[in-house]
Amino acid sequence: MKSLNITRFLDSAGEVYITNVLKCRPPGNRNPAVAEIKACTPYLDAQLEIIKPEVIATLGNFSLSYIFDKFGLKKDKISKMHGKVFTVSTIASVKKIMPLYHPAVATYNPGMKEVLVEDFKMLFFTLAKNTNTNQQQIIFL
Secondary structure, three states: OOOOOHHHHHHOOOEEEEOOOOOOOOHHHOOOOHHHHHHHHHHHHHHHHHHOOOEEEEEOHHHHHHHHHHOOOOOOOHHHHOOOOEEEEOOOOEEEEEEEOOOOHHHHOHHHHHHHHHHHHHHHHHHHHOOOOOOOEEEEO
């Protein structure tokens, strides 16, 4: 089985920023409530405005839902959307959005490790193919 070496990928990906929809984990590691997401997303929106990433990699269902709603994209189950690249045009730029499973999925389901490796390869290919500069900005959330 291939190794999921995210660190090596991140080292070669240009400018990488890692953030989250929530700014703190809910008690008991439960899924976030809608009110918690609403309370935190203004901070995420500010980060996106400041960083202006060319590529947004969503990690898991909550970030996928928020980003797809924000950019007016039709969402589906992550099992149908992961590893695909979606292009959105904003007033200021064109962005690539790529939904990925959250890496923790491999902890709970070791069979998903290969899927994650393939998705990260696709993300790396997308970065290499669509680069406008030597150092793209990518944000994981």
